[in-house]
Amino acid sequence: MCDRGELREVSAAVLAVTAHLSVREVLQTILTSARRLLKARYAALGVPDRDGGFAEFLADGVSDEEWSAIGPLPRQHGVLGEMLCSPEAVRMADIRQHPHFGWWPKAHPVLTDFLGMPIADGDEILGEIFLANKTEPGGFTSEDEDLLRLLAAHAAIALVNARLYERSRELSIVEERNRIARELHDAVTQKLFSLRLTADAAATLAARDPASAAEQLDTVRRLAADAADELRSIVVGLRPVDLAGDGLDVALRKQVELLDRVHAADVRFTGAPIPRLTAAREEAAYRIAQEALHNALRHGNAATVSVDLRQEGGKVVLRVDDDGRGFDTAAPVLAARRLGLASMRERSAAVGAALKLTSAPGAGTSVRLEVPTGG
DSSP: OOOHHHHHHHHHHHHHHHSSOOHHHHHHHHHHHHHHHTTEEEEEEEEEOTTSSEEEEEEESOOHHHHHHHOSOOOSOHHHHHHTTOSSOEEESOGGGSTTOOOOOTTSOOOOSEEEEEEEETTEEEEEEEEEEESSTTOOOHHHHHHHHHHHHHHHHHHHHHHHHHHHHHHHHHHHHHHHHHHIIIIIHHHHHHHHHHHHHHHHHTTTOHHHHHHHHHHHHHHHHHHHHHHHHHHHTOOOGGGTTSOHHHHHHHHHHHHHHHSSSEEEEEEOOOOOOOHHHHHHHHHHHHHHHHIIIIISOOSEEEEEEEEETTEEEEEEEEOSOOOOTTSOOOHHHHHHHHHHHHHHHHTTOEEEEEEOTTSOEEEEEEEESOO
């Protein structure tokens, strides 16, 4: 039966796994607890890398000066290498009698009685923990082996958690990159495209109609400010600027009016009062409308573009129709358009909306989005 001191050590090892500590700190706590509980002079824990060495190798019971004198970290050979290949514990009165024992550096302490345990997750060996030189007579016992197996299991949990966290972090980075790519394509690229056209118009008018050129330059300033605001929103993951205080209908009307001023095409908005949607659904509808408008004006070379927003039953229906050149929806498309179409589908699916795109060469394009108002 454990005494209070032993229970404290077990508790420290178990709690370390659930605490907000680095994996190295968790493993060091487990290692120190193991050495104290099993009354060993030395303890070590290794996590292998893929190059024949150890990504982590911790020791307890050795001073910093002794550790420095020992030299480089061990490699995956000898007994340490064997323990990474077998799920069985190693318990011996003298480790030097092990068939795979090789040597140790000159400054390495002499090890005799030995207890080693693989750190495993199912059939996968993640590392190893071992104790040496029992400070009490009789060497390590089967009870010691059972306790070390328990502590090795907690070390395995820490390593698996660290692996899962790293994978989660990598996925989060990928998702954030994809979000930024979508936002840049959906919003900022379109504003910059409009800004370039307006700047070209201002340059053309500068000599023969300074007053009109000045008006165009005012629009350039506004578009540049809008693009800067959009970039700030993308970086911090905020909602689109136009939706911050306005509803979807007002934000879309403003967007259409701006595009109508800066493009040669006739861009019109019609709509009826609609209920407020969730923030995610409003943003999805707004971005999809932006993408449809961008495609019509930049890729479709449309003369007229109409945006209609209204409520039909329990849904808000958005339509963007143009009379542009259209395209074959079954044929490969330009990379920029492909990214935009994929973004529209992803956004609609993410908020439970239904997206339908109809187009044909020479027959324009129609985008219809149905967004549920409830749920």
